[in-house]
Amino acid sequence: MQPRILDIRQGVLDKNDRLAHELRQRFAAAGVLAVNLVSSPGTGKTALLEETLRHLVAGGWRAAALVGDLATANDARRLARSGAPVRQIETGTLCHLEADLVSRHLGGWDLAELDFLFVENVGNLVCPADYDLGESLRVVLLAVTEGEDKPLKYPPLFSSADVAVITKVDMAAAAGFDRAATLTNLAAVRPGIAVFETSARTGQGLAEWVDFLVERRQVLTADLGRG
Amino acid sequence: MQPRILDIRQGVLDKNDRLAHELRQRFAAAGVLAVNLVSSPGTGKTALLEETLRHLVAGGWRAAALVGDLATANDARRLARSGAPVRQIETGTLCHLEADLVSRHLGGWDLAELDFLFVENVGNLVCPADYDLGESLRVVLLAVTEGEDKPLKYPPLFSSADVAVITKVDMAAAAGFDRAATLTNLAAVRPGIAVFETSARTGQGLAEWVDFLVERRQVLTADLGRG
Numbered sequence: 001m002q003p004r005i006l007d008i009r010q011g012v013l014d015k016n017d018r019l020a021h022e023l024r025q026r027f028a029a030a031g032v033l034a035v036n037l038v039s040s041p042g043t044g045k046t047a048l049l050e051e052t053l054r055h056l057v058a059g060g061w062r063a064a065a066l067v068g069d070l071a072t073a074n075d076a077r078r079l080a081r082s083g084a085p086v087r088q089i090e091t092g093t094l095c096h097l098e099a100d101l102v103s104r105h106l107g108g109w110d111l112a113e114l115d116f117l118f119v120e121n122v123g124n125l126v127c128p129a130d131y132d133l134g135e136s137l138r139v140v141l142l143a144v145t146e147g148e149d150k151p152l153k154y155p156p157l158f159s160s161a162d163v164a165v166i167t168k169v170d171m172a173a174a175a176g177f178d179r180a181a182t183l184t185n186l187a188a189v190r191p192g193i194a195v196f197e198t199s200a201r202t203g204q205g206l207a208e209w210v211d212f213l214v215e216r217r218q219v220l221t222a223d224l225g226r227g
Numbered sequence: 228m229q230p231r232i233l234d235i236r237q238g239v240l241d242k243n244d245r246l247a248h249e250l251r252q253r254f255a256a257a258g259v260l261a262v263n264l265v266s267s268p269g270t271g272k273t274a275l276l277e278e279t280l281r282h283l284v285a286g287g288w289r290a291a292a293l294v295g296d297l298a299t300a301n302d303a304r305r306l307a308r309s310g311a312p313v314r315q316i317e318t319g320t321l322c323h324l325e326a327d328l329v330s331r332h333l334g335g336w337d338l339a340e341l342d343f344l345f346v347e348n349v350g351n352l353v354c355p356a357d358y359d360l361g362e363s364l365r366v367v368l369l370a371v372t373e374g375e376d377k378p379l380k381y382p383p384l385f386s387s388a389d390v391a392v393i394t395k396v397d398m399a400a401a402a403g404f405d406r407a408a409t410l411t412n413l414a415a416v417r418p419g420i421a422v423f424e425t426s427a428r429t430g431q432g433l434a435e436w437v438d439f440l441v442e443r444r445q446v447l448t449a450d451l452g453r454g
Contacts, residue, residue: 008235041267041352041381042373069380070353093383095322095353123380124353125268126297126322145372145398146269153296153350154268156320171372174401 016131019099023134030111031224033217034119036133038157039141040150041123044167046075047200048141048209049118053082055210056116063116066105068097070122085109095127102133115217129156136220137213142186143168144177151185158189163196165209170199243358246326250361257338258451260444261346263360265384266368267377268350271394273302274427275368275436276345280309282437283343290343293332295324297349312336322354329360342444356383363447364440369413370395371404378409378416385416390423392436397426 027034037045049065056063064085067075076088087105089097102119111117119135121128140161142150145168151158158164164186172179186193196212198205254261264272276292283290291312294302303315314332316324329346338344346362348355367388369377372395378385385391391413399406406424413420423439425432 040269040350041377042370043269071382072376072379074376074379093353093356095351122353123267124322124351126320126349126351127353129320143269143372145370145395145402149299149301150268152299152301155298168372171398171401174398175372 013130016099019103020132020134023099023103024136026111027117027134027136028220028224030114031217031221032111032114032117033137033213033220034117034133034135035213036119036121036128036135036138037141038121038125038128038138038161039123039167040125040143040146043123043141043143043146044200045120045123045141046078048165048167048198049120050079050082051200051203051206052118052210052213053079053084055206056213057083059210059214061115061214062113063118064109064114065118065120066097066102067120068101068122070094075120091122095122095124096131097121097128097133098131099133116213125150125154125157129160137162137216139163139165141165141167142182144172145175148178148181148185151182151189155189158186161190161193163194163212164190166195166197168199168201169197169204170202240357243326246330247359247361250326250330251363253338254344254361254363255447255451257341258444258448259338259341259344260364260440260447261344261360261362262440263346263348263355263362263365264368265348265352265355265365265388266350266394267352267370267373270350270368270370270373271427272347272350272368273305275392275394275425276347277306277309278427278430278433279345279437279440280306280311282433283440284310286437286441288342288441289340290345291336291341292345292347293324293329294347295328295349297321302347318349322349322351323358324348324355324360325358326360343440352377352381352384356387364389364443366390366392368392368394369409371399372402375405375409375412378412382416385413388417388420390421390439391417393422393424395426395428396424396431397429 068089073088076086079086196209295316300315306313423436
């Protein structure tokens, strides 16, 4: 890219970072654990989120979701079945969500009435990497059907994630999934990353994943109490 | 995006289109069918390409490949096993290939010595849509494990494709693949698109796919003969 384009891109990122910082403060002050879900298209973000919302709502937690896609409100309709409030963000041709889009779609929601906010990013292993959405946790999903080399091929996104969730583990044998290589590659790009192994279809690993989210929210609100 | 950013983006696209036009003329003059493969990460572009190169080389055709990834030369190493010349293009943080990158990586190859050039784009269902690489055929891949709604969610890329290849059909039952909905959604976004259903693992559908490529090259060179 030429210098002038780089300058403008840096300006966009700086503006996004300022907005994300404000959002992060708002979420923390309201005791909301914000989670940014990123992955390839088709990895199963919506399926994981649907089950996560169902578990949390059943446990008496108050959770909401924003869902980004270039087009269609299919995912918002799917997720609304969980009983949680859900809004679709249609991005047109934009390959990622930005803090400004998140902020604008929060309108009318009282954050004090929420415990968890999930943001399902546009399906993309490249573009979302640079855009902080004010989340407490950035979670990258990787399906057993995708191949174990994805962390090495898409290092910016994987190295920016706090947690990795391996999805569709019920299909691991059919896909010839190399679990050891996947864990090695994740650790190479993001040493010490927490990894969950899940199947939205069979329910495997979901209880551990939801427990982890609840624990992380408790840490957030404990910090708030001390602050 | 702001007007100034849009202006600069349009300038980048205009420059790319000019370069792509030149490449398309060079490929046609040399009788090279150039194929741009696009899909999500993990859909199986490399696996399809490996089998395609193997079939073509076995049939006496001369084929080469350029492979785009943010990082690693894993795919070039895999593809080189076919015996075809292969070059890796590492894009750093760029989420798509551009005509300029393709042009620069052709250096040293005599196009007159080739029948087919495959360009495996960066795994991404958004960014590659706007970047013409001078290809004769843009081929979008969709795995049975990804969900049938992808054409509706990523219309710019699917509507820009000439051909769709459904991959991993050996896993269709395990994935609960809805074939009818997928074909309906592809036709909704890109009416009349040619669809191939393949498995690089079992070989299903590969002969039809390779025959189609050979036919398309014959059309290209017949046009050349008349020109």
